[in-house]
Amino acid sequence: MHLRTGRRAGLYLAVAVGGFRRYAAYGVATAAGVFTNTAFGFIVACTYMALWAERPGLGGYDQGQALAFVWVSQSMLAACALLGGGFQEEVQERIRTGDIAVDLYRPADLQLWWLAADLGRAAFQLLGRGLVPLVAGALVFPLALPADPVRWLLFLGSVLLGLVVSFALRWLLALSAFWLLDGSGVNLVAVVASVFFSGMLLPLTVFPGGFGELVRVLPWAAILQVPLDVLLGRHAGAAEVWRALGFQAVWALLLLGAGRLVQSAATRKVVVQGG
Amino acid sequence: MGVDAGVDAGVDAGVDGGGPEVLIELHGVEKVFAVRRRAGLLRREKHQVRAVDGISFEVARGEVVGYIGPNGAGKSTTVKMLTGILTPSAGRLRVAGIDPARERMRLAHRIGVVFGQRTTLWWDLPLKDSYGLMRRLYRIPRARFAENLERCVDRLDLGPLLDVPVRQLSLGQRMRGDIAAALLHDPEVLYLDEPTIGLDVVSKAKVREFLRQLNAERGTTVLLTTHDLQDIEQLCGRVMVIDHGRLVYDGTPAGLHAAGAAGESERMLVLHLERELPAVCVEGARVVKVEGPRQWLAFPAGASAAPLVAQVAARYPLSDLSVREPDIEDVIARMYAGRG
Structure with a gap:
């Protein structure tokens, strides 16, 4: 059993490496993405500077923290696939054309297979699309980034959990194609929801009252807001940090579990399209 | 490893059992x-x-x-x-x-x-x-x-x-x-x-x-x-x-x-004539379909298409032609015809 688990880990690692290399194969697309993220970073950073000059300490951040929020979130944007572009469109297309049959007969777990492929993609996009915009932002703006390596490690752990939550949400989106056959409608709704509820548009900490309480416990918060707060040191003490990571882990497990339920319903009841 | 053992056992069973293994x-x-x-x-x-x-x-x-x-x-x-x-x-x-x-x-x-x-x-x-x-x-x-x-x-x-x-x-x-x-x-x-x-x-x-x-x-x-x-x-x-x-x-x-119906399968010669004409008449083939200037001639799969083409070309204004090999749909269609 132990040996088996080990070999399976090797398989999913190979799938992840393949996911990484697939995206690395398209250099021009990556360069275009880097340019877009950097340009957006400048626009949003200028907007935030105006906003925080008017309302200092908005959402509990000083201006340096707000700017760090902008640039780090820009460098995470592609990896988290908040604007789409992950695996979900591909899986939806495979369901529509019936190519999903090829995935289904493989002696591997469908969800883990695509999770591995998506984490491989995210790893590439974190490096390929994330580093340059962050460095560009740091050169031009005074970003309040921590010097403590432990904080960065916790941040990376939190990013990983956020990526799993992002995957799990998009897995549900991808599976919707078993019933809808065309995913473009739900994908659009999902992009709008995830851009707003992740904190991409504005940090979730700026929203007051019950609405603010609500958006901070939704799963999208686990994708972007929580990792950024871990990095910016908004959690007082280790216990608070672990609580934040636990919040992410709970959402990851709940959503992955929901995905498995939907998946078994989909494969049991719905016709594999085509042929 | 367990998979290997399974395969070998399966092969042995087939040999020992005498008849072919299902x-x-x-x-x-x-x-x-x-x-x-x-x-x-x-x-x-x-x-x-x-x-x-x-x-x-x-x-x-x-x-x-x-x-x-x-x-x-x-x-x-x-x-x-x-x-x-x-x-x-x-x-x-x-x-x-x-x-x-x-x-x-x-x-x-x-x-x-x-x-x-x-x-x-x-x-x-x-x-x-x-x-x-x-x-x-x-x-x-x-x-x-x-x-x-x-x-x-x-x-x-x-x-x-x-x-x-x-x-x-x-x-x-x-x-x-x-x-x-x-x-x-x-x-x-x-x-x-x-x-x-x-x-x-x-x-x-x-x-x-x-x-x-x-x-x-x-x-x-x-x-x-x-x-x-x-x-x-x-x-x-x-x-x-x-x-x-x-x-x-x-x-x-x-x-x-x-x-299949006739026992032997048939090939199809598809003629594109220069204009609409009544069904052509050639030896060794029969017209099965006419559609505007196009006509379909069935002939035995074992026969050569060359003499047919020569006959048609000599007597009719031919602009193009193609030969269709019998396919599974034809065979199955004839199977039904034979039964009916």
């Missing part, structure tokens, strides 16, 4: 899909489609069987049930003693599947990367993997393609790549769904030759669906015809022709 077994298998159809603005009607309607057959180890029928007859649905992707609505189904739907993962190690119009290969990456993934996916020991890969590369001419991203391969190259991918783990059964669809003559010949060798040397059982009658004639010792979800013929390819 590898694939279907007993009254049905698959019913519930389809919702829009009936009016909001109302939807639910009705049932019987894709497979009570099929029974057995395939012995080492057989090469063609599984043919018109589009929508239930071929792919049967193959999907045999791989465990779809669960039968009724009936009993076993492959190598395994219930596919219940133990899909365990069965996957013992079967190979090639869907002609789909690929299992990694689109953006070099061909060899996909093979490396297969090694891990099927837990193939390194030595055996190297040996199998070398044989497939050699026989299917994949050497120069190993470093080429799959998206740059031609259809024929990709198909050969997919067939190799399905065989690296030494499956006992290979299902091929339209393996020669869209391939040119040379690629088709290569694929057929490879499958013949595979069956002869390694005893791999092959079940293939196809629209190409030549696949059947050149490869299969047995052919099963399915239509409307039912098995309508199970026997030798030669017997299939005998089951």
Whole structure:
């Protein structure tokens, strides 16, 4: 059993490496993405500077923290696939054309297979699309980034959990194609929801009252807001940090579990399209 | 490792048992899909489609069987049930003693599947990367993997393609790549769904030759669906015809022709005349259809088209012509005509 688990880990690692290399194969697309993220970073950073000059300490951040929020979130944007572009469109297309049959007969777990492929993609996009915009932002703006390596490690752990939550949400989106056959409608709704509820548009900490309480416990918060707060040191003490990571882990497990339920319903009841 | 032991035991059983060992077994298998159809603005009607309607057959180890029928007859649905992707609505189904739907993962190690119009290969990456993934996916020991890969590369001419991203391969190259991918783990059964669809003559010949060798040397059982009658004639010792979800013929390819109306199959000469004319009159062929300036002439498959063409060209204003080989649809159509 132990040996088996080990070999399976090797398989999913190979799938992840393949996911990484697939995206690395398209250099021009990556360069275009880097340019877009950097340009957006400048626009949003200028907007935030105006906003925080008017309302200092908005959402509990000083201006340096707000700017760090902008640039780090820009460098995470592609990896988290908040604007789409992950695996979900591909899986939806495979369901529509019936190519999903090829995935289904493989002696591997469908969800883990695509999770591995998506984490491989995210790893590439974190490096390929994330580093340059962050460095560009740091050169031009005074970003309040921590010097403590432990904080960065916790941040990376939190990013990983956020990526799993992002995957799990998009897995549900991808599976919707078993019933809808065309995913473009739900994908659009999902992009709008995830851009707003992740904190991409504005940090979730700026929203007051019950609405603010609500958006901070939704799963999208686990994708972007929580990792950024871990990095910016908004959690007082280790216990608070672990609580934040636990919040992410709970959402990851709940959503992955929901995905498995939907998946078994989909494969049991719905016709594999085509042929 | 457990997989190896299983394979060996299976082979022994076949030898000891005297008669041929049954590898694939279907007993009254049905698959019913519930389809919702829009009936009016909001109302939807639910009705049932019987894709497979009570099929029974057995395939012995080492057989090469063609599984043919018109589009929508239930071929792919049967193959999907045999791989465990779809669960039968009724009936009993076993492959190598395994219930596919219940133990899909365990069965996957013992079967190979090639869907002609789909690929299992990694689109953006070099061909060899996909093979490396297969090694891990099927837990193939390194030595055996190297040996199998070398044989497939050699026989299917994949050497120069190993470093080429799959998206740059031609259809024929990709198909050969997919067939190799399905065989690296030494499956006992290979299902091929339209393996020669869209391939040119040379690629088709290569694929057929490879499958013949595979069956002869390694005893791999092959079940293939196809629209190409030549696949059947050149490869299969047995052919099963399915239509409307039912098995309508199970026997030798030669017997299939005998089951046809006139016994002998016919070829079709399609004439494009310069203008509309009454049905032409030539010796050795009969006009079966006239459509504007085009006319269809049926003649025995064994006869030469040359004298017919000469006759037509000498007597009628001919602008173009083509010869159509008999295909499975024709054979099946004649089968029904013969019965009726």
